[in-house]
Amino acid sequence: MTRDDDSPDMTAVPEADSAYKQQALAALATVAREPGASKPDAILTAGGVRRRFGGLVAVDVDRLEVQRGSITALIGPNGAGKTTFFNLLTGFDQPDQGDWAFNGGSLRKMQAYKIARLGMVRTFQLTKALSRLTVIENMRLGATDQAGENVFRAVLPFLWRGQERQITGQADQILAYFKLDTKRDDFAGSLSGGQRKLLEMARALMVQPEMVMLDEPMAGVNPALKQSLLGHVKALRDRGMTVLFVEHDMDMVRDVADWVVVMAQGQIIAEGPPQSVMADDRVIDAYLGAHHDTDLSTMDVHELDLEEAAELATHPREEHQQ
Numbered sequence: 001m002t003r004d005d006d007s008p009d010m011t012a013v014p015e016a017d018s019a020y021k022q023q024a025l026a027a028l029a030t031v032a033r034e035p036g037a038s039k040p041d042a043i044l045t046a047g048g049v050r051r052r053f054g055g056l057v058a059v060d061v062d063r064l065e066v067q068r069g070s071i072t073a074l075i076g077p078n079g080a081g082k083t084t085f086f087n088l089l090t091g092f093d094q095p096d097q098g099d100w101a102f103n104g105g106s107l108r109k110m111q112a113y114k115i116a117r118l119g120m121v122r123t124f125q126l127t128k129a130l131s132r133l134t135v136i137e138n139m140r141l142g143a144t145d146q147a148g149e150n151v152f153r154a155v156l157p158f159l160w161r162g163q164e165r166q167i168t169g170q171a172d173q174i175l176a177y178f179k180l181d182t183k184r185d186d187f188a189g190s191l192s193g194g195q196r197k198l199l200e201m202a203r204a205l206m207v208q209p210e211m212v213m214l215d216e217p218m219a220g221v222n223p224a225l226k227q228s229l230l231g232h233v234k235a236l237r238d239r240g241m242t243v244l245f246v247e248h249d250m251d252m253v254r255d256v257a258d259w260v261v262v263m264a265q266g267q268i269i270a271e272g273p274p275q276s277v278m279a280d281d282r283v284i285d286a287y288l289g290a291h292h293d294t295d296l297s298t299m300d301v302h303e304l305d306l307e308e309a310a311e312l313a314t315h316p317r318e319e320h321q322q
Helices: 019-028 082-089 112-118 136-140 163-177 195-203 223-238 250-256 274-278 281-288 301-314
Strands: 042-052 055-069 073-075 097-102 121-124 210-213 241-246 259-264 267-272
Touching: 019 055, 019 223, 042 082, 042 274, 055 082, 055 241, 055 259, 055 267, 073 082, 073 223, 073 250, 082 210, 082 259, 112 121, 112 195, 136 163, 136 195, 163 195, 195 210, 223 241, 241 267, 250 274, 259 274, 259 281, 267 274, 267 281
Parallel strands: 073 241, 073 259, 121 210, 210 241
Antiparallel strands: 042 055, 042 097, 259 267
């Protein structure tokens, strides 16, 4: 599948307050602030998705809809089930029950690479760049429907050389936009953590996606590259793509998200614009426990995790008798 006519223009500079952002905010303005709220134009829907690991229910989502053209943040304390839910939606794991759809088509039991070809791609918290390949080689791998991948055509270069030149040109354009063009011929393993995040995001765009899903894009990134990554996340939406991302950095969530979905213990407990969600008592309880008088928007979630770990080490929870 190719979408050459709909591919984003990576040379265009998005406006600070783009038409896409205004469209997303207008569409979400009348949406109910409640879990599982219906969206005017949902690109991704999920219903009754459950995933168990032994006796542990990791994901138990009754309903989720993601508005087309928006940036939606999926937040929650550690162990809430966010990454597991991501894996289910993108075909890297299969649920015990439930169904989910992209552009109205069911993704149930569909393999991850087929989901990506439909235009829904993801990145990982721990980057998946192929360290012993160069940056440009990693980029070429992201393109779909390559004639040279066929074992019989591969021995006949005249059948795929032209397409490879086209793919390389597209990759160079995207690398230049992400300011990775100077690393073009370096091994991916030589890049810093932040540069690998950029490479993974850039490689995802080789699919010409409609929706990009980012799993903790700021994890392990040094402060010097954080602003660059923030700008690129906004730019995805401002070029017509839908973004769903998992993140612990509340500053990032407030800065880039149009809509926030909160998970706790595998369930969606709240939805809404960033400021209203962070003032929701259910969210404060899920994140802060006894810190009821603390403003969630000012808290560092990683500090809270460390505080909880220290408390558990001092006062371990009692085992419940079966």
